[in-house]
Amino acid sequence: MPSEDRELLVPFIPGDGIGPDITIAAQTVIEAALNKTTDNRVRIKWEHLMAGQESFDITGEWLPRATIDRIEAVGIAIKGPLTTPVGGGIRSLNVALRQVLDLYSSVRPVRHFRGVPSPVKNPEKMNIVIFRENTEDVYKGLEWKRGSEEIGRLRQFLRSDLGVDISEDSGLGLKPISEFASKRLIRAAMVYGIRHHRKSVTLVHKGNIMKYTEGAFRDWGYELARDEFSDVTIFEGKDEGATDIDGKILLNDRIADNMFQQILTRPDEYSVLAAPNLNGDYLADACAAQVGGLGFAPGANIGDGVAVFEPVHGTAPKYAGKDIANPSALILSGAMMLDHIGFAEAARSIEKALEMTISDGFVTWDVARQIGSSSYVGTRKYAAEIVARI
Numbered sequence: 001m002p003s004e005d006r007e008l009l010v011p012f013i014p015g016d017g018i019g020p021d022i023t024i025a026a027q028t029v030i031e032a033a034l035n036k037t038t039d040n041r042v043r044i045k046w047e048h049l050m051a052g053q054e055s056f057d058i059t060g061e062w063l064p065r066a067t068i069d070r071i072e073a074v075g076i077a078i079k080g081p082l083t084t085p086v087g088g089g090i091r092s093l094n095v096a097l098r099q100v101l102d103l104y105s106s107v108r109p110v111r112h113f114r115g116v117p118s119p120v121k122n123p124e125k126m127n128i129v130i131f132r133e134n135t136e137d138v139y140k141g142l143e144w145k146r147g148s149e150e151i152g153r154l155r156q157f158l159r160s161d162l163g164v165d166i167s168e169d170s171g172l173g174l175k176p177i178s179e180f181a182s183k184r185l186i187r188a189a190m191v192y193g194i195r196h197h198r199k200s201v202t203l204v205h206k207g208n209i210m211k212y213t214e215g216a217f218r219d220w221g222y223e224l225a226r227d228e229f230s231d232v233t234i235f236e237g238k239d240e241g242a243t244d245i246d247g248k249i250l251l252n253d254r255i256a257d258n259m260f261q262q263i264l265t266r267p268d269e270y271s272v273l274a275a276p277n278l279n280g281d282y283l284a285d286a287c288a289a290q291v292g293g294l295g296f297a298p299g300a301n302i303g304d305g306v307a308v309f310e311p312v313h314g315t316a317p318k319y320a321g322k323d324i325a326n327p328s329a330l331i332l333s334g335a336m337m338l339d340h341i342g343f344a345e346a347a348r349s350i351e352k353a354l355e356m357t358i359s360d361g362f363v364t365w366d367v368a369r370q371i372g373s374s375s376y377v378g379t380r381k382y383a384a385e386i387v388a389r390i
């Protein structure tokens, strides 16, 4: 913990829809946790950045350059959900932000909070952090429409140069997976696993079918661990019976379909997952569904020296301004942010207080609805109850 008094600058984007409601709630909780765990020595200075509808209404731009520059300069930001402009020039503001800042790891910690309704018998067995590659694979967006001129040229090239026939009524997509992007994502997962004393990192892939993309992702992962982490890595199948395992992390891999079974049947055997984009996308939501869904799913998009923390859910516009939305996912994203910048104790205090709040029966409407209870509190009151337990 830092010893002298100081100010911590945190840029934030309130976001659209329920964004402003949950942002105020999250800010009060984050401030309380930091104050409490640093004896009021570190105070947050919030810096409001523009993006989304608010920005468009004021500046005419959905994602101003000044916002990107500030996030890059400060190195962190926390944001609420942003509307995807319909019919605008930008496909998704979130994707644009990730691309411009090269936030190549999507990080999604998934654990259960006692009292949150779940569709599985033992949701407490889930405590997994998913690292998903954010820039390649299907996120590269390389695809061509059936019947287009490009498809005609590609089909011709595939037939004449590679001897591959693609039927005329096909759309066509490309799935690039590179050594550089795979290794930097897996490196981030390994560093996180080691720093957080996690027991394993599992590479999730479909390498049995796609050897040179998905299979290569796995091979590059093992190569990276041998080159950069050999002194702290135990390799499954090779180091069985090793005795000096203290402080080391197990590296293994699983084929994606098997992994999907195992997150349901044996989630407690897994700790950190590293996956290419599409596998990671499905896995993160499948894991979140087991512990109460998107209302409790925090996330971060992290690059080298810059990280943006945000809830997984969207703007839920029908609840905007009604003091009814569940702010848990943004609050937990705030805890991730504090952990990321070295305030682990503050982060843990938020998680504990949030769990106690729910256990004590203070839940927002979405949760009350699921457990068949008529008793619920609004967004602000829920945050106040968490603050009271920090």
Ligand code: NAP
Residues within 6 Å of the ligand: 018, 080, 081, 082, 083, 084, 085, 094, 294, 295, 310, 311, 312, 313, 314, 315, 316, 317, 318, 319, 324, 325, 326, 327, 366
């Ligand atoms: P959504 O906003 O996540 O909402 C779907 C439904 O889930 C909502 O109608 C809502 O109620 C429930 N919900 C989500 N978050 C909630 C919360 N915190 N508290 C209570 N209930 C919550 O998904 P969407 O309708 O597909 O997307 C709406 C907009 O958000 C779109 O413009 C989309 O592009 C954008 N979006 C942004 C992000 C982001 O900024 N990262 C992510 C996803 C979507 P019910 O269950 O009662 O229906």
